[in-house]
Amino acid sequence: MGFFNEETLPMLEVYQQEMLSLEGELNQILAGTEMSRAFSIEDIHHVFRIVHTMKSSSAMMGMMELSHYAHKLEDLFQIYRNKEVLSSRETELAMELLYEFLEYVEGELLGIADDDFSPQDTAVQMAHLEEVMGVMGEKTEAAVELCVSLKKSCPMKAVRAFILINELKKCADIEKYTPDDLDDDLASDKITAEGLHLWVGAAKIEAVLEKIKKDNNVDQVQKVTKKAEKVPEPQKVQKPEKHQQESEKLGNAKFTNIKWENVSELSDCIGELLVAYSVFENERARLGNPKGLDQFGSAYLRIVKNLDQLTQSISMMAVTQIVPKLYRTVREVAKSEGKDIELHVQGEELEIDKKRLELLSKPLTHVLRNAVDHGIEMPQERIEKGKSPKGHIYFNIENDGSVLSVSVKDDGKGMDVNRILDKAEKKGLLKKQREVYTKAEILNFVLQPGFSTNDTANEFSGRGVGMDVVRDAMDEAGGSVTIKSVVDEGTTIVMKLPVTMTSVESIQFHIGTFECLLPIRQVLWVYTDADRERIVEKEEGRYFEFDHELLPVFSLKSKFGEETSKKERYYLILQGLKYKICLLTDDIVGETIAVEKPLPSILGTEYSRQTGISGLVLLGSGEIGYMLNADLLFRLYRREQRNAVTN
Amino acid sequence: MLLLIREHENTYGIDTTYICEIIYDHLKNRLPACPYGLVGMCNYKNQAIPVLSMSELTSLSGKAQEDRQKENMMLIVRVDEEKAAIEISALGEVVSTEGYKKIGQKYVVQSGQKVKISTVYEAEETILEIDLKATLENLKVR
Numbered sequence: 163m164g165f166f167n168e169e170t171l172p173m174l175e176v177y178q179q180e181m182l183s184l185e186g187e188l189n190q191i192l193a194g195t196e197m198s199r200a201f202s203i204e205d206i207h208h209v210f211r212i213v214h215t216m217k218s219s220s221a222m223m224g225m226m227e228l229s230h231y232a233h234k235l236e237d238l239f240q241i242y243r244n245k246e247v248l249s250s251r252e253t254e255l256a257m258e259l260l261y262e263f264l265e266y267v268e269g270e271l272l273g274i275a276d277d278d279f280s281p282q283d284t285a286v287q288m289a290h291l292e293e294v295m296g297v298m299g300e301k302t303e304a305a306v307e308l309c310v311s312l313k314k315s316c317p318m319k320a321v322r323a324f325i326l327i328n329e330l331k332k333c334a335d336i337e338k339y340t341p342d343d344l345d346d347d348l349a350s351d352k353i354t355a356e357g358l359h360l361w362v363g364a365a366k367i368e369a370v371l372e373k374i375k376k377d378n379n380v381d382q383v384q385k386v387t388k389k390a391e392k393v394p395e396p397q398k399v400q401k402p403e404k405h406q407q408e409s410e411k412l413g414n415a416k417f418t419n420i421k422w423e424n425v426s427e428l429s430d431c432i433g434e435l436l437v438a439y440s441v442f443e444n445e446r447a448r449l450g451n452p453k454g455l456d457q458f459g460s461a462y463l464r465i466v467k468n469l470d471q472l473t474q475s476i477s478m479m480a481v482t483q484i485v486p487k488l489y490r491t492v493r494e495v496a497k498s499e500g501k502d503i504e505l506h507v508q509g510e511e512l513e514i515d516k517k518r519l520e521l522l523s524k525p526l527t528h529v530l531r532n533a534v535d536h537g538i539e540m541p542q543e544r545i546e547k548g549k550s551p552k553g554h555i556y557f558n559i560e561n562d563g564s565v566l567s568v569s570v571k572d573d574g575k576g577m578d579v580n581r582i583l584d585k586a587e588k589k590g591l592l593k594k595q596r597e598v599y600t601k602a603e604i605l606n607f608v609l610q611p612g613f614s615t616n617d618t619a620n621e622f623s624g625r626g627v628g629m630d631v632v633r634d635a636m637d638e639a640g641g642s643v644t645i646k647s648v649v650d651e652g653t654t655i656v657m658k659l660p661v662t663m664t665s666v667e668s669i670q671f672h673i674g675t676f677e678c679l680l681p682i683r684q685v686l687w688v689y690t691d692a693d694r695e696r697i698v699e700k701e702e703g704r705y706f707e708f709d710h711e712l713l714p715v716f717s718l719k720s721k722f723g724e725e726t727s728k729k730e731r732y733y734l735i736l737q738g739l740k741y742k743i744c745l746l747t748d749d750i751v752g753e754t755i756a757v758e759k760p761l762p763s764i765l766g767t768e769y770s771r772q773t774g775i776s777g778l779v780l781l782g783s784g785e786i787g788y789m790l791n792a793d794l795l796f797r798l799y800r801r802e803q804r805n806a807v808t809n
Numbered sequence: 810m811l812l813l814i815r816e817h818e819n820t821y822g823i824d825t826t827y828i829c830e831i832i833y834d835h836l837k838n839r840l841p842a843c844p845y846g847l848v849g850m851c852n853y854k855n856q857a858i859p860v861l862s863m864s865e866l867t868s869l870s871g872k873a874q875e876d877r878q879k880e881n882m883m884l885i886v887r888v889d890e891e892k893a894a895i896e897i898s899a900l901g902e903v904v905s906t907e908g909y910k911k912i913g914q915k916y917v918v919q920s921g922q923k924v925k926i927s928t929v930y931e932a933e934e935t936i937l938e939i940d941l942k943a944t945l946e947n948l949k950v951r
Contacts, residue, residue, distance in 0.1 A: 434855055676841050722841035762859045762891055769950040773842050778850065778857040786838040786850045786857050
């Protein structure tokens with residue numbers, strides 16, 4: 163028997179579910195706090211209740227480390243409950259501690275079902291917590307308000323104030339300062355008119371005063387005695403309306419726990435019902451479409467489609483679930499790098515399929531870490547470039563019904579294409595003359611595995627660390643990744659992936675003897691041999707003229723190992739996430755509702771890259787059909803073109 | 810317990826715990842750009858699963874074509890959460906390995922063979938136990 167005994171083992175599943183649900187609630191609170199930069203009194207009570215429940219449940223399961231850890235946090239939030247309001251410094255510390263706690267809980271929950279599970283030590287986290295609680299004790303002393311006047315001749319007063327505050331933070335806690343937004347265009351004017359006000363812990367006031375006086379840009383500094391009793395900032399916080407509505411929604415809604423495996427099985431059952439419908443349609447056609455059967459067929463299909471929609475809605479998760487992790491990533495890397503970075507999140511209210519959300523989580527972490535680590539410059543460097551010392555990263559997620567688009571944009575140093583090209587050349591990655599590479603092609607080199615190494619620390623170094631993870635994840639999902647970058651303006655990484663669906667309206671056709679399919683949403687037009695005049699022969703290949711565009715004509719026959727002497731008669735114009743392509747087929751069988759199954763792992767992603775096949779479809783005839791994907795086909799075409807050039 | 814299968818003058822054993830079912834004359838679909846070691850896909854109880862050929866797995870390169878035509882049975886195996894079918898031409902007996910002497914943990918696979926062997930037993934004949942997990946891993950398209 164492992165860690166759990168016969169008394170606790172039967173409760174493990176319930177415990178896991180409860181902890182996951184509480185973890186989700188804590189994440190929600192943190193996501194709201196990241197936006198408002200403050201805990202409301204309701205939040206403080208809510209966090210207290212969550213850690214209290216975690217403490218009791220963990221103790222019951224014999225998870226004493228976690229229970230003691232939660233207990234200590236409970237003590238801290240008890241203090242906060244009594245205070246009712248937190249200073250910005252206390253808010254920062256509380257968030258830091260909660261992120262640390264969540265990380266520990268996540269780690270424990272990940273391994274809890276393993277036979278060799280044993281709780282992780284909490285000594286480091288507890289020490290941190292105790293240190294913060296010690297500081298809290300000191301904080302009961304009054305904070306001192308200082309008014310700093312900068313010299314009239316001092317240019318860019320807001321930037322100078324930012325540098326001064328960062329310097330002071332090294333020797334003391336600066337609890338608050340005004341103007342609080344030094345990025346604001348009016349910040350310099352405010353400093354000129356009212357001075358820079360700082361609230362400093364009384365214990366370190368002398369050291370702070372000395373440091374301020376030594377600054378060449380400071381004209382004078384004085385204590386503001388009438389306001390020194392208490393830090394004035396804390397006020398009862400009103401959460402943004404959106405967050406409040408979300409909380410209300412959560413409070414009022416009636417939820418129940420559902421096992422994901424059950425949802426997945428339900429989805430499989432619906433897939434089988436749709437396959438059964440294809441069999442029925444086949445039989446109906448074979449029997450000459452007898453009367454009455456068509457009504458039965460359409461009623462059946464309507465019910466199954468409703469079921470499908472309901473199941474999909476159950477599988478949806480709000481993007482907010484991963485938002486705290488994004489904030490945490492940015493916060494941690496920025497802190498270790500000594501950078502000041504703000505993450506702006508848009509579209510977090512969107513709900514997307516759980517599998518998609520899980521798939522996105524890892525690549526997003528890589529992209530954000532790279533943006534903070536290698537994209538955004540150090541504050542001093544930004545100032546020298548005339549930028550605000552604070553860096554900004556914009557995360558945006560959108561769903562247009564069929565495509566999920568996720569972008570991460572930073573206002574950092576951008577990527578230097580010449581250096582990337584040099585590196586690619588050094589690594590032997592160039593397949594043609596370096597002069598003919600387009601900017602997009604050059605930027606794509608960073609998606610190669612291990613492209614960037616740690617031996618260089620420059621404007622593009624590190625961008626490749628893990629970027630192949632992003633490409634692989636998008637490949638797995640039949641999606642794409644695009645990089646745009648301008649030196650000194652920043653980099654944008656856009657990931658696009660199709661929205662998951664149990665059933666796909668598809669067009670069925672033959673390539674040689676193979677039954678193939680494509681989602682109808684990717685097929686723009688079907689032409690036949692009669693439209694041959696649209697074919698344009700060029701030295702580098704054949705093209706099809708469509709809507710004033712020349713699209714590459716692509717045949718899969720020889721790739722599929724089929725006889726090529728009989729030429730294909732149909733031209734399918736396909737629209738991928740980024741490009742269009744013309745695919746040749748032998749015929750068109752018709753339209754069908756297909757249930758796409760993933761390829762077995764023995765074939766995997768590489769097989770998809772080599773064939774353009776994204777999945778398998780069980781046809782009504784009992785045979786297996788091959789689902790193609792426009793993006794995979796375009797990439798396959800490009801790959802062949804590149805190989806042709808190399809050879 | 811091992812199910813014995815004789816191919817290319819060798820006796821191979823497959824741990825019976827992997828075997829879900831043995832089916833006869835089952836329809837098999839060709840697979841586009843079929844990777845070496847795989848011979849197609851089949852619809853097994855509404856699941857599309859890859860089909861491997863025992864003679865191709867155990868043969869040296871290029872010698873399996875003839876033997877494959879004799880294969881009219883499929884062993885449906887489950888490795889971890891995934892199923893696969895292995896085409897075979899004849900079933901051998903099921904034996905217990907208790908009392909068999911293990912003469913080696915590692916069998917040197919001959920060049921061209923895709924099969925991976927976990928244990929070699931010495932009985933009346935030498936039995937090569939197939940490491941199915943490693944064999945499937947070895948067949949992965951890379």
